[in-house]
Amino acid sequence: MSETYEILTIKSNEQAEGRFTRPSVAARTRQDRAARRAFFIITLLPVALIIIVAVALLIRAWPILSAYQLSDLLFSEVWKPGEGKFGFWPFILGTVWVTVVGVVLSVPACLLVSIYLAEYAHAATRTIAKPVLDLLAAIPPVVYGVWGLLAIVPFVDDVLAPLSDRWLGSISIFAVNQPTGFGILAGGIVLAVMIAPLIISVVYEVFSTVPNDLRHASLAVGATQWQTIRNIVLPQVMPGIIAAVVLGASRALGETIAVLMVVGNVPQIPTSIFDSAYPLPALIANNYGEMMSIPLYDAALLGAALVLLVVILIFNILSTMVLQRMLRRKWA
Amino acid sequence: MGMRKKHLQKRHLVELFMKTIMRVSFVIVAGALGLILWTIISRGLPALTWDMVTQVPKGGYYMGKEGGILNAIIGSAYLATGGTILAILLSLPIALYLKAYLGDSKWGGCVRLSLDVLWGIPSVVYGAFGFALMIVFGLRASLLAGIIVLALIELPIMTRAMDEVIRRMPEDLEHAALALGSTKFEVALRVVTRQMLPGIVTAVLLAFGRGIGDAASVLFTAGYTDRISTSLMRPTASLPLAVFFQLGSPYPEVQQRGYAAALILTIIVLAVSLGSRWLSARLNKYTVK
Numbered sequence: 137m138s139e140t141y142e143i144l145t146i147k148s149n150e151q152a153e154g155r156f157t158r159p160s161v162a163a164r165t166r167q168d169r170a171a172r173r174a175f176f177i178i179t180l181l182p183v184a185l186i187i188i189v190a191v192a193l194l195i196r197a198w199p200i201l202s203a204y205q206l207s208d209l210l211f212s213e214v215w216k217p218g219e220g221k222f223g224f225w226p227f228i229l230g231t232v233w234v235t236v237v238g239v240v241l242s243v244p245a246c247l248l249v250s251i252y253l254a255e256y257a258h259a260a261t262r263t264i265a266k267p268v269l270d271l272l273a274a275i276p277p278v279v280y281g282v283w284g285l286l287a288i289v290p291f292v293d294d295v296l297a298p299l300s301d302r303w304l305g306s307i308s309i310f311a312v313n314q315p316t317g318f319g320i321l322a323g324g325i326v327l328a329v330m331i332a333p334l335i336i337s338v339v340y341e342v343f344s345t346v347p348n349d350l351r352h353a354s355l356a357v358g359a360t361q362w363q364t365i366r367n368i369v370l371p372q373v374m375p376g377i378i379a380a381v382v383l384g385a386s387r388a389l390g391e392t393i394a395v396l397m398v399v400g401n402v403p404q405i406p407t408s409i410f411d412s413a414y415p416l417p418a419l420i421a422n423n424y425g426e427m428m429s430i431p432l433y434d435a436a437l438l439g440a441a442l443v444l445l446v447v448i449l450i451f452n453i454l455s456t457m458v459l460q461r462m463l464r465r466k467w468a
Numbered sequence: 469m470g471m472r473k474k475h476l477q478k479r480h481l482v483e484l485f486m487k488t489i490m491r492v493s494f495v496i497v498a499g500a501l502g503l504i505l506w507t508i509i510s511r512g513l514p515a516l517t518w519d520m521v522t523q524v525p526k527g528g529y530y531m532g533k534e535g536g537i538l539n540a541i542i543g544s545a546y547l548a549t550g551g552t553i554l555a556i557l558l559s560l561p562i563a564l565y566l567k568a569y570l571g572d573s574k575w576g577g578c579v580r581l582s583l584d585v586l587w588g589i590p591s592v593v594y595g596a597f598g599f600a601l602m603i604v605f606g607l608r609a610s611l612l613a614g615i616i617v618l619a620l621i622e623l624p625i626m627t628r629a630m631d632e633v634i635r636r637m638p639e640d641l642e643h644a645a646l647a648l649g650s651t652k653f654e655v656a657l658r659v660v661t662r663q664m665l666p667g668i669v670t671a672v673l674l675a676f677g678r679g680i681g682d683a684a685s686v687l688f689t690a691g692y693t694d695r696i697s698t699s700l701m702r703p704t705a706s707l708p709l710a711v712f713f714q715l716g717s718p719y720p721e722v723q724q725r726g727y728a729a730a731l732i733l734t735i736i737v738l739a740v741s742l743g744s745r746w747l748s749a750r751l752n753k754y755t756v757k
Contacts, residue, residue: 161649168651175565178558182582182624189589189597196600245493252490261494267745268498274741275504275734276681278708282730283504285715286511329500336497360483383588390590392684393712417592417684424599424688434603441596445589452588456581464572 190445197439200432209439215403222436224443226403230320230413231444233406234395235388237324238331243381245328246335253336254343255365273333281397284326289398292325293317297410311408318400321409326394331384338383342376342462343369376462379455386451390444392417416440505734512731515724521732525694530714532721537729539696540710544733546611546697547690547706548680551618555626555675558619560668563630564656567637580631586624594621595688602689612700614690621685622675629674633667634660641756663755666748673744677737683708707733 159167194201200209200222212223253265297312304310346369354364370377400412401422420437427434523536562579570576598617607613641663645655661668683706691703692713707729714726 164651164654168653171653171656172565172569175561175569178561179565179570179579181558182562182579182586182627185620185623186582186585186589189593192597192600192604193593196603245496248486248490248493249497252487252494256487256490257494264498265494267742268501270741271738272497272501272504274677274681274737276683276708276737278681278683278711279508279730279734279737280504282511282711282715282727283507286727287503287507329504332497332500360479362483362486363479386588387590390588390592392590392592393708397712397715417590420592420596421684421687424596438596438600441593445593448588448590448593449585452585453581456584456588460577460581460584 186449190442190449193438193442193445197435197442200435200439203432209436210443213405217430217433217436220432222432222439224416224440226405227414227416227419227440228443229405230399230403231389231415231417233320233409233413234323234327234399234415235385237320237409238327238388239381239385241324242328242331242335242384246332246384247339247377249332250336250339250343251365254340255361255369269333269336272329277330277391277394278397280326280330280394284322284394284398288322288325289317291317292319292322292410296321300410309408310410312410313408314400314410314412316400316412318398319410319412320399320406323395323399323413323415324409326398327388327391330391330394331387334387335380335384338380338459339373339377342373342380342459345376345463346372373462375458379458379462382451382455383459386448386455389451390417390448392421396421416444420444508727508731508734511724512727512729512734515728516731517728520725520728524696529694530717530719530722532719537705537707537710537725537732539694540705540707540729541732542696543611543690543693543704544680544707544736546704547614547618547686548676550611550615551622551679552626552672552676554615554619555622555679556672558623559626559630559671559675560661562627563634564660566631567634567660568652568656580628583624583628583631587628590684591621591682592684595685598685599688609689609691609703610701611690611697611704614686614704614706615700617685617689618679618682621682622679625678626671626675629671630664630668633671634664636667637664666751666755669751670744670748673740673747677740677744680740681708681733681737683712687712707736 204222209222209224210228211225212221213225214221214223215226249265253262257265293316297315297317300310301312305312350368350372351364354368355361359367395415396418399415399418401414401418402412403414403419404412406413420440423433423437427437517536519534520536521541522538523534524539525537526533526535529535562583566576566579570579594617598613598620602608602613637660641659642655645659646652650658686706687709690706692705692709693703694705697704711726711729711733714722714729717723717726
């Protein structure tokens with residue numbers, strides 16, 4: 137007993153000494169102020185970084201922006217860097233086609249899944265869903281590309297293209313002009329899966345901002361669960377859903393490696409979802425090696441990156457502002 | 469009465485129909501994950517050999533002769549570890565500053581908005597940005613350039629994830645420490661960081677997983693080499709590019725190895741993702757409830 141007591145006293149003595157050797161209040165306040173200043177400067181970094189990235193790309197792309205009219209660059213169809221012809225139009229259209237197909241394929245399923253998880257699913261289903269979505273989000277783009285190459289391209293070539301050729305061939309956007317499997321549809325399918333975890337988690341979060349009282353009131357007057365969702369919950373969360381879709385689209389716009397591996401990379405104006413396309417990110421990634429050897433080529437490619445950045449910044453800022461407002465809105 | 473019954477039936481049929489297609493959609497999304505994993509495992513496993521993970525490429529490797537991708541595995545470990553450490557040094561102060569000093573203020577919202585926007589910038593744009601800087605400073609592709617660009621990519625992911633957990637910290641703890649006379653800095657360092665350690669670890673591993681899998685940025689900045697890199701100023705190989713380049717080869721043996729490299733990358737990324745879950749559950753034991 138006494139031994140324990142001794143140990144205890146020694147310990148508390150040490151603690152007491154420790155307290156005396158602590159830095160003074162003045163020193164600690166000084167440390168706090170210094171830390172505050174240092175942290176503040178680091179906090180400027182995210183805001184500054186957006187501006188720095190945009191300005192750096194603008195400066196490097198300036199030679200081509202000053203040599204050609206912006207409308208010529210954006211809307212001209214001829215891409216022959218060797219002859220000094222830099223028309224982004226086929227690449228812009230390629231990006232738009234792949235993104236639209238990806239979003240159209242992804243959004244309906246994503247909405248249904250997030251409504252299911254938010255409104256219907258048991259806790260057990262949710263505990264399965266979380267790791268599934270986390271893993272889908274964790275798989276690297278290049279692995280999605282391998283999957284696209286091994287599974288989706290043959291699937292498009294062997295199954296979807298013949299089906300479409302037989303039943304929908306007369307509609308031009310479903311016509312099979314280049315039967316290889318590589319093309320917009322393959323890229324769109326891969327993108328649809330890649331952006332799904334993002335869209336699902338954002339929409340799920342938006343749904344959980346709606347207070348349960350509203351649901352209970354609707355259910356109490358005899359509405360079915362789906363009627364409650366359609367008439368009460370959905371109108372509340374519509375802006376958030378649109379923001380989630382825009383966010384997913386902007387993710388799809390910039391996806392590089394996975395799309396590049398399955399989309400065919402032919403600089404043409406696509407007319408059908410089975411056509412090959414050549415999106416902007418693929419253009420940048422495929423040609424960085426030789427861009428220093430042709431005049432203005434590097435400026436053109438960094439200009440392409442700038443175009444991509446500007447579009448994505450607009451999409452992102454708008455959707456993030458809507459979401460920030462929605463997710464923090466207070467209910468009386 | 470008949471009308472009413474019909475109406476009841478119709479809306480219940482709609483309910484049943486919606487529920488069914490929701491379940492089907494859920495199965496499709498979960499099935500997509502299964503399909504991806506199955507494709508990668510079934511095509512990668514036959515090509516995966518011990519040599520793949522223990523050897524560097526030897527002469528004629530890219531025509532199907534002997535060797536492995538140890539250079540890419542180690543290169544990716546260097547790149548992602550370096551990028552993650554650099555990102556922690558920036559993320560932790562930002563996340564703590566947001567919690568301790570800014571809270572839900574206007575400037576705090578502005579910082580969070582810019583982090584979300586940075587998160588959305590595609591890695592190819594970061595890569596092109598890194599490349600533009602390298603031209604200006606006359607630098608060549610190197611491990612260091614790769615690490616810096618990966619740190620920029622990981623920064624918003626890590627900070628936002630940390631911010632989300634740190635914000636959820638019970639205010640009582642903070643108030644108790646402040647009431648005892650701690651400065652805000654001491655609270656941030658000794659209370660918030662310790663209490664939120666599980667969440668911080670999850671955020672770090674999330675960013676690490678994103679960094680190790682990123683291809684488009686290292687393509688521009690880190691280059692590729694058959695040797696294990698020994699200097700920050702020299703180029704380095706990386707796993708995503710090992711997959712990408714080998715798939716582009718006309719030799720079937722090399723393509724097979726590309727599938728095996730994809731399997732290795734997938735295993736690493738999934739292990740990090742699952743490991744962070746386990747680790748954060750374990751660390752949760754040591755926090756104040």
